[in-house]
Amino acid sequence: MSHNLLAGKKGIIFGALNEKSIAWKVAQKAVQEGATIVLTNSPTALRMGELEILAKECNAEIIPADVTNMDDLKILFEKSMNILGGKVDFVLHSIGMSLNVRKNIPYVDANYDNLHKGLDISAMSLHRVLQTAWKLDAINEWGSVLALSYIAAQRVFPDYNDMADAKALLESVTRSFGYHYGKHRKVRVNTISQSPTYTKAGTGVKGFDGFYNFADKMSPLGNASADQCADYCISMFSDLTKMVTMQNLFHDGGFSFTGVSQEVLDDN
Numbered sequence: 001m002s003h004n005l006l007a008g009k010k011g012i013i014f015g016a017l018n019e020k021s022i023a024w025k026v027a028q029k030a031v032q033e034g035a036t037i038v039l040t041n042s043p044t045a046l047r048m049g050e051l052e053i054l055a056k057e058c059n060a061e062i063i064p065a066d067v068t069n070m071d072d073l074k075i076l077f078e079k080s081m082n083i084l085g086g087k088v089d090f091v092l093h094s095i096g097m098s099l100n101v102r103k104n105i106p107y108v109d110a111n112y113d114n115l116h117k118g119l120d121i122s123a124m125s126l127h128r129v130l131q132t133a134w135k136l137d138a139i140n141e142w143g144s145v146l147a148l149s150y151i152a153a154q155r156v157f158p159d160y161n162d163m164a165d166a167k168a169l170l171e172s173v174t175r176s177f178g179y180h181y182g183k184h185r186k187v188r189v190n191t192i193s194q195s196p197t198y199t200k201a202g203t204g205v206k207g208f209d210g211f212y213n214f215a216d217k218m219s220p221l222g223n224a225s226a227d228q229c230a231d232y233c234i235s236m237f238s239d240l241t242k243m244v245t246m247q248n249l250f251h252d253g254g255f256s257f258t259g260v261s262q263e264v265l266d267d268n
């Protein structure tokens with residue numbers, strides 16, 4: 001059901017890979033809520049071809065951009081403003097990748113070239129996106145930029161490996177850039193810290209099923225789905241949350257503040 005929460009708003013959505021992606025659901029809901037959007041992903045991801053299905057459904061153009069490439073990002077924002085007919089109101093950064101995780105390299109054995117690459121793609125990229133938007137003055141006042149995080153940024157989840165460090169940096173960039181962009185143009189920047197979710201990035205983490213089931217049993221409301229995460233993103237892009245910025249917002253059914261649950265105790 002649409003509430004027209006984003007009527008007349010324009011946005012850029014990074015990170016829809018396939019229909020399981022959180023960004024995929026956000027794109028669908030943003031358009032249902034009245035927004036016009038541009039979709040973007042890395043050239044490698046676009047080769048899979050699935051994004052075209054979403055683009056058709058959302059009547060959106062696709063602009064390729066590797067989020068670690070400043071030239072790509074500049075072209076992305078310039079073209080988006082052209083296509084959408086002006087500055088944007090919201091940006092979703094839904095991107096994560098660790099080469100150490102992908103190659104099954106344990107945290108303590110980190111390969112530093114991999115670590116560099118992972119931090120750049122998963123965290124520094126938010127800084128790159130914000131700096132590009134700032135220089136082009138590409139975001140309207142009260143615009144909303146959101147990135148997706150995970151609680152391993154703040155508590156230890158050993159198998160989350162160096163993605164934990166990437167998420168800690170992502171949350172820090174959110175606060176730091178959020179301060180400057182708030183002062184400069186009243187643009188707000190937040191992260192949503194989502195429950196474990198069955199997507200390509202999620203299931204790439206070792207022991208994901210264990211993570212998922214444990215979190216589900218710990219959370220009084222159970223795990224939050226990708227669909228529910230998209231609903232939260234829409235509310236954060238809307239004018240109903242105008243004074244929220246520089247926050248890490250848990251969207252996890254209560255997991256982050258639960259010490260232990262009866263279900264977890266009963267398992268032992």
Ligand SMILES: NC(=O)c1ccc[n+]([C@@H]2O[C@H](COP(=O)([O-])OP(=O)(O)OC[C@H]3O[C@@H](n4cnc5c(N)ncnc54)[C@H](O)[C@@H]3O)[C@@H](O)[C@H]2O)c1
Nearest residue numbers: 015017021022042045067095096148196197199200201202
């Ligand atoms: N799935 C979970 O359990 C979970 C939980 C909390 C947070 N998150 C976060 O949600 C976000 C979205 O992930 P998802 O779960 O929807 O998985 P996903 O695999 O569908 O999305 C990850 C996206 O990152 C993109 N990407 C990777 N390298 C890129 C690059 N160089 N340039 C541009 N894009 C690039 C991929 O193409 C893909 O579209 C990530 O930040 C992830 O860490 C996921």
